[in-house]
Each structure stands twice: as structure tokens, then as C-alpha cells.
Amino acid sequence: MYRQEYPRPQFVRDDWKNLNGKWEFEIDHGNSGKDRKLYEASSLADQINVPFCPESELSGIGYKDFMAAVWYRREFDIPENWKDKRILLHFGAVDYETTVWINGKEVGKHRGGYTPFSFEITDLLKNGNNVLTVNAVDDNRSGLQPRGKQSAGYYSAGCDYTRTTGIWQTVWLEAVPKSYIKKAKYISNPKDSSVNIELEVDRKSENLQVELTALYKGTEVGNRTLSVNGNLAQGDLIVSEVHLWEPGKPELYDLEITLLYNGQPIDHVSSYFGMRTVSLRDKAIYINEKPVFQRLVLDQGFYPDGIYTAPSDEALKRDIELSMELGFNGARLHEKVFEPRFLYWADQMGYLVWGEHANWGLNITNAEGLSRFLPEWIEAVDRDFNSPALVGWCPFNETWDLNGTKQDDEVLRITYEVTKALDKTRPVIDTSGNFHVVTDIFDIHDYEQDVEKFAEKFRAMGEGGEAYVTFPHRQRYEGQPYFVSEYGGIWWQPGNDEGWGYGNRPKSEEEFLERYKGLTETLLKNKAICAFCYTQLYDVEQEVNGLYTYERKAKFDPAIIRAINSQRAAIEEEVTIKN
Structure with a gap:
């Protein structure tokens, strides 16, 4: 059993690959794995069910003592129809300080146990099998990291509970074109029957536009095309029907976002928004x-x-x-x-x-x-x-x-x-x-x-x-x-x-x-x-x-x-x- 659903439901692309499931795994009590070059290892000592943390029963590990560091390894390949695209590697959350390698080459680092991060790995990939290695260092007794309700003592006590170390949200791959929609921000204005939309495009290019289409229960209620200036596009999308999102009455609009180059679609994201102040x-x-x-x-x-x-x-x-x-x-x-x-x-x-x-x-x-x-x-x-x-x-x-x-x-x-x-x-x-x-x-x-x-x-x-x-x-x-x-x-x-x-x-x-x-x-x-x-x-x-x-x-x-x-x-x- 592993988590298979799409991990980013308000910003959906069709070209994605879930990397959850069985990974190789090893506890590094001495936090010495980098010195021992575990990122080059051909295998690790154990197996784990990602994205469940090693403290959990669903991980298959169930080890609840402190772990200074943990290592993950798995092999993957790239779908044939992704060959001419940029490949992004996404992590939903890893606790706490993370370093990532592809085929033994360091990709990047991230600090923080609760927020997503991603790296472009296109240039590090090879034909056939590729190796992804992840190291997470975690010390919730240091005073230098937010731990929430994770216990800082050996036992859970009072309102502090079992710890989480390492990967605990979905790991996944995504294929995108050379220029792609990286980020979207919505601010609704029900009085004006509009939603202000700000989009960020990765990699500047001339002649880029973004077409926006809003739908309510399958019927188109708004359409607009925005020009991309630099790497930003911003403007108000007017909707012909205003339906308010309220507690217990969740009226939502679907939003289709298409990136155009010389008038031709090159990227597409499905999203949604609510009219609510x-x-x-x-x-x-x-x-x-x-x-x-x-x-x-x-x-x-x-x-x-x-x-x-x-x-x-x-x-x-x-x-x-x-x-x-x-x-x-x-x-x-x-x-x-x-x-x-x-x-x-x-x-x-x-x-x-x-x-x-x-x-x-x-x-x-x-x-x-x-x-x-x-x-x-x-x-x-x-x-x-x-x-x-x-x-x-x-x-x-x-x-x-x-x-x-x-x-x-x-x-x-x-x-x-x-x-x-x-x-x-x-x-x-x-x-x-x-x-x-x-x-x-x-x-x-x-x-x-x-x-x-x-x-x-x-x-x-x-x-x-x-x-x-x-x-x-x-x-x-x-x-x-x-x-x-x-x-x-x-x-x-x-x-x-x-x-x-x-x-x-x-x-x-x-x-x-x-x-x-x-x-x-x-x-x-x-x-x-x-x-x-x-x-x-x-x-x-x-x-x-x-x-x-x-x-x-x-x-x-x-x-x-x-x-x-x-x-x-x-x-x-x-x-x-x-x-």
C-alpha cells in the first residue's frame, strides 16, 4: 500500500510519475553517510514504503528511537514520450535537512520538514535506469528546527507524540516543456465578478501568452488571454456568474490555464478557485x-x-x-x-x-x-x-x-x-x-x-x-x-x-x-x-x-x-x- 493520488490537486498536469512505494533504506545513526559516500552505494541495508516515515508501521520499519540521519535509494526510468522535455523531481515534504543525488551527482539541498521543494534533473539523467538517492538529517532537540508535536524525549508524553524522520509526503516526477507555467496566484473579487490571476513562467521567451478559461459545473463562464511580460502574466478574469464559496456551501470554479507560444499550446495546467472574501x-x-x-x-x-x-x-x-x-x-x-x-x-x-x-x-x-x-x-x-x-x-x-x-x-x-x-x-x-x-x-x-x-x-x-x-x-x-x-x-x-x-x-x-x-x-x-x-x-x-x-x-x-x-x-x- 502506498499513496497513489495526484499530490498537487490545485495545479494539475497530465505528465507525471509517482515514485512512492518500495525504496531501499538505511538508518545512519552517526550521520556519517556522506563521508562513507552512501550516495554512490549500489544498495542500502533495508527497505521502506515511501512516503511513510520510518517510525510508522506503514513504512515497514517501525523504528521509534531517534535517528540522526536516514538514507533512501531507488531506481527509476523516464517514459519514452518525455525524452524532449524538462524533468522535475518533486518532494512533498522531508524532515528535516535534505540532500538529493541523481546517479551519484548532487542535485541540491532543502532545509525544512513541512514544505515542498523540487529540482530540475534533466541534465543528470541517462537512458534506461537512473538512481535517486536522498539523505535527511533530523535533530529535533537542537532548538534549531521546528518540530511541532514530535516528542523531544525518547517516549511520547503529554501533548507530544511519535516523531517523523525523513520522507513523509509523495515523491514524484513531472515533465514540462522548455517554457512552462511555474506558479499561479488567485485573488477573487466577488463584487467585481472577477478573479485576479498572477502567473509565473519559467524560462523567458518571446511571443508567449496565457489563455485562461473558467468553468462552473462544466459550463464556460469566463475566458481571457494574457501576454507574458518577462516571466509574469497578470490580469483580471471576469466571470459571467458569481457563485460564492461559503462554509458548508463550497461553490468552486474550474480553471484551465494554457501557455501559448506563437499562438500554439505548449503547456497546460488544470486548477480551480473559489469566490470568497x-x-x-x-x-x-x-x-x-x-x-x-x-x-x-x-x-x-x-x-x-x-x-x-x-x-x-x-x-x-x-x-x-x-x-x-x-x-x-x-x-x-x-x-x-x-x-x-x-x-x-x-x-x-x-x-x-x-x-x-x-x-x-x-x-x-x-x-x-x-x-x-x-x-x-x-x-x-x-x-x-x-x-x-x-x-x-x-x-x-x-x-x-x-x-x-x-x-x-x-x-x-x-x-x-x-x-x-x-x-x-x-x-x-x-x-x-x-x-x-x-x-x-x-x-x-x-x-x-x-x-x-x-x-x-x-x-x-x-x-x-x-x-x-x-x-x-x-x-x-x-x-x-x-x-x-x-x-x-x-x-x-x-x-x-x-x-x-x-x-x-x-x-x-x-x-x-x-x-x-x-x-x-x-x-x-x-x-x-x-x-x-x-x-x-x-x-x-x-x-x-x-x-x-x-x-x-x-x-x-x-x-x-x-x-x-x-x-x-x-x-x-x-x-x-x-x-
């Missing part, structure tokens, strides 16, 4: 000029058999279905840059998501943290910019002090400013929970389990008074929309005294549901709060505060949770109809 006013988050209370759930993106990698595309889709069955309309994608196909399903299903990086483990008490964080964060924003489901960015989460040293506020400030420069269409939370420096939305985390004490914290702001602020000596509220972005975390796994969760455990299912109802209704009924995020959708290893088990089995009747979560949605719908 996000704005902030009246201390609320507006989607398409309507206030939408975001009923979010924390999704960690872990799987019992694949760890960071979903066992199948269907498993990605199923997690969204499970969340929506409980009455949530979106998720915080927590301490991890999720794979593109998760966002694809969110786009297709009308499911709101917040993009977040895996900052835990990275020392941000000085500027070196910025140098390690920012390049990969820019790659993440660039990769996911076009997703209509993605309604906000949150680069950092809970930036706690390190050994008594405070965060460098400039690291957060600069990251916020860079994110806003890259994307002016979405709100940015500088750091979720603490400690805010500059943020579009003020969010807090609170795991109080006593419903009365929890409600008391928010009572004054619900009556027009002062907002509840955690760590008031370190951050202050400045009138932004207010988001309780982590709460709950109610520990529920009867008979498991070794599990981990927040606060005291309920003594019965009835007590759990009463507590869930009380905590959630406190937030739903407070007019000063615009969004919540419940911790969490499913258990992960020893953390047993999910609404589903780690195997995605419901702990409670979904209808009961859905009825609680959906109360404010019904109120908002009634208000919208009246207006």
Missing part, C-alpha cells in the same frame, strides 16, 4: 460580508499507522467528515503544515481551516530563530495561498519562555509583517494563545474545567465590559475580534489511568457531556466572542481528550455534540434571513 469588522470575522462564528476543532494531523502521513486520501477526507458530523465548521490545523490534499478536501467540502507552522522546538529567543523559521513559513504561505478554505494564518503557537528567557518579540513582529506582505487577503494571528506582539485577532487558550469559573472569566466582556486577558503582564487586548482558540480538552477514556488530558476527569459520560455543553455554550452565547476551537477532534497516543478515539471511533453520539455546537449557527442563519 475574508474581512474583520465589528469585532467579528466576516466571510463574504457576513459574520460567521467559527466553530473550530483542533486537528493534530496524526494517524496510528502512518504518524504524520494519512494512510490514504480517503482518510484525509474522512477526518473532515467526522468533524462536520459533530457540528464544527472548520479546524485549526495544529502545529503542522498539513499536506495539500487535506486542503483540497477542505476546499471541496466547505470546511474552514487556519494555517499554522510547527514552531514548537524552535528557539525564538533570538534572531537565529527567525532565520530558521521564516524561509519555510514563506514556502508554506506560498503553497497554500489559493485555498478558499484557508481563512487565516497563525505562524506561531504558545511561544513560551525558554529556560527563563523571553521570546524575541521582533521574531514575531517580523513574521507577522512578512505574512501580511505576502497575503493581504487574510487575517494573521502572530502567536496563538501567548504572547501576542501584533495581531489582527486576539486569541487566548483556557483549559478551565469548572463551567462556572470558565463562564465568569468571560461574563464582563459579554456585557460590554473589559475583555478577559491571559498573561496581562505580557500582552494586552486592543479591540480586535476575540477568539478562544483552545478550550475544553476534557479527559475521557474510561479505564485508562495512564492517559493524559486537561484537569479533572468526568466520572461519567453524562458528566462529560454536561461539561462540554456548559463550556461550549459559554462561548457560543457570548456576543463578544467570534470563534472557538475545541481541543480536540480525536485522541493522539496518550492524549485522550478527543471526541473520537485515535482510530476515529466516536466516543459519544455525534448528534448530541452537533446539537450543542450548532446553536449559534441557527441564530446567525435566522439573522441573515431577516436582514
Whole structure:
């Protein structure tokens, strides 16, 4: 079993080859493989099922101790009809520092465990079999790399889980012409019935144009041809019908992009976009000029058999279905840059998501943290910019002090400013929970389990008074929309005294549901709060505060949770109809 679906669903070409499956593999505990020239080796010691990390059962390895470095090797050939094309080698994600060789010749390097990278390998290929070798170096205890929820100790503990080393997303080849469409960026403008499209073409050439065709449910609704100036083409595509992408109502347009040379097609990409705006006013988050209370759930993106990698595309889709069955309309994608196909399903299903990086483990008490964080964060924003489901960015989460040293506020400030420069269409939370420096939305985390004490914290702001602020000596509220972005975390796994969760455990299912109802209704009924995020959708290893088990089995009747979560949605719908 391996992942076979197309890995980049919003930018699709026909000429591609999946390199997932059985690879040769070797653990390099001493990180000495380069000295030993393993990139020239005729074989490696073991085998692995790519793209599953060696810690996972699906990889066929299942080794869960620290690995300083790992090596991969496989042979491949090039389809006959690709012979006159440029060949690109793509990696969805490799944790953490990667070096790649083709036929013993180094192709390039990449630093970062969560974002895609690619190399052109055309000139290094030969007829017949070619050898691809990959080395990944990973040290999540260094303080120099974002690790997210990967445990920095031998054992998983608390809210840190099994590590991921090396390749964990699809590896694939792509054939492109000498000049090809490299990148696309979409900004929709529903009021003007248009979408602004910016395209980047690799390798400049005279007499290049790009033809754009938008379709809605198979019917053409817009067409335009743009000239390529240098390596860029930009312009507005007018559509004859405006259908808004909304939570639970995911109207999407197909987009066909054709690169023309002297009027003849030389490259083609299939894509899609949604007509959707996000704005902030009246201390609320507006989607398409309507206030939408975001009923979010924390999704960690872990799987019992694949760890960071979903066992199948269907498993990605199923997690969204499970969340929506409980009455949530979106998720915080927590301490991890999720794979593109998760966002694809969110786009297709009308499911709101917040993009977040895996900052835990990275020392941000000085500027070196910025140098390690920012390049990969820019790659993440660039990769996911076009997703209509993605309604906000949150680069950092809970930036706690390190050994008594405070965060460098400039690291957060600069990251916020860079994110806003890259994307002016979405709100940015500088750091979720603490400690805010500059943020579009003020969010807090609170795991109080006593419903009365929890409600008391928010009572004054619900009556027009002062907002509840955690760590008031370190951050202050400045009138932004207010988001309780982590709460709950109610520990529920009867008979498991070794599990981990927040606060005291309920003594019965009835007590759990009463507590869930009380905590959630406190937030739903407070007019000063615009969004919540419940911790969490499913258990992960020893953390047993999910609404589903780690195997995605419901702990409670979904209808009961859905009825609680959906109360404010019904109120908002009634208000919208009246207006």
C-alpha cells in the first residue's frame, strides 16, 4: 500500500510519475553517510514504503528511537514520450535537512520538514535506469528546527507524540516543456465578478501568452488571454456568474490555464478557485460580508499507522467528515503544515481551516530563530495561498519562555509583517494563545474545567465590559475580534489511568457531556466572542481528550455534540434571513 493520488490537486498536469512505494533504506545513526559516500552505494541495508516515515508501521520499519540521519535509494526510468522535455523531481515534504543525488551527482539541498521543494534533473539523467538517492538529517532537540508535536524525549508524553524522520509526503516526477507555467496566484473579487490571476513562467521567451478559461459545473463562464511580460502574466478574469464559496456551501470554479507560444499550446495546467472574501469588522470575522462564528476543532494531523502521513486520501477526507458530523465548521490545523490534499478536501467540502507552522522546538529567543523559521513559513504561505478554505494564518503557537528567557518579540513582529506582505487577503494571528506582539485577532487558550469559573472569566466582556486577558503582564487586548482558540480538552477514556488530558476527569459520560455543553455554550452565547476551537477532534497516543478515539471511533453520539455546537449557527442563519 502506498499513496497513489495526484499530490498537487490545485495545479494539475497530465505528465507525471509517482515514485512512492518500495525504496531501499538505511538508518545512519552517526550521520556519517556522506563521508562513507552512501550516495554512490549500489544498495542500502533495508527497505521502506515511501512516503511513510520510518517510525510508522506503514513504512515497514517501525523504528521509534531517534535517528540522526536516514538514507533512501531507488531506481527509476523516464517514459519514452518525455525524452524532449524538462524533468522535475518533486518532494512533498522531508524532515528535516535534505540532500538529493541523481546517479551519484548532487542535485541540491532543502532545509525544512513541512514544505515542498523540487529540482530540475534533466541534465543528470541517462537512458534506461537512473538512481535517486536522498539523505535527511533530523535533530529535533537542537532548538534549531521546528518540530511541532514530535516528542523531544525518547517516549511520547503529554501533548507530544511519535516523531517523523525523513520522507513523509509523495515523491514524484513531472515533465514540462522548455517554457512552462511555474506558479499561479488567485485573488477573487466577488463584487467585481472577477478573479485576479498572477502567473509565473519559467524560462523567458518571446511571443508567449496565457489563455485562461473558467468553468462552473462544466459550463464556460469566463475566458481571457494574457501576454507574458518577462516571466509574469497578470490580469483580471471576469466571470459571467458569481457563485460564492461559503462554509458548508463550497461553490468552486474550474480553471484551465494554457501557455501559448506563437499562438500554439505548449503547456497546460488544470486548477480551480473559489469566490470568497475574508474581512474583520465589528469585532467579528466576516466571510463574504457576513459574520460567521467559527466553530473550530483542533486537528493534530496524526494517524496510528502512518504518524504524520494519512494512510490514504480517503482518510484525509474522512477526518473532515467526522468533524462536520459533530457540528464544527472548520479546524485549526495544529502545529503542522498539513499536506495539500487535506486542503483540497477542505476546499471541496466547505470546511474552514487556519494555517499554522510547527514552531514548537524552535528557539525564538533570538534572531537565529527567525532565520530558521521564516524561509519555510514563506514556502508554506506560498503553497497554500489559493485555498478558499484557508481563512487565516497563525505562524506561531504558545511561544513560551525558554529556560527563563523571553521570546524575541521582533521574531514575531517580523513574521507577522512578512505574512501580511505576502497575503493581504487574510487575517494573521502572530502567536496563538501567548504572547501576542501584533495581531489582527486576539486569541487566548483556557483549559478551565469548572463551567462556572470558565463562564465568569468571560461574563464582563459579554456585557460590554473589559475583555478577559491571559498573561496581562505580557500582552494586552486592543479591540480586535476575540477568539478562544483552545478550550475544553476534557479527559475521557474510561479505564485508562495512564492517559493524559486537561484537569479533572468526568466520572461519567453524562458528566462529560454536561461539561462540554456548559463550556461550549459559554462561548457560543457570548456576543463578544467570534470563534472557538475545541481541543480536540480525536485522541493522539496518550492524549485522550478527543471526541473520537485515535482510530476515529466516536466516543459519544455525534448528534448530541452537533446539537450543542450548532446553536449559534441557527441564530446567525435566522439573522441573515431577516436582514
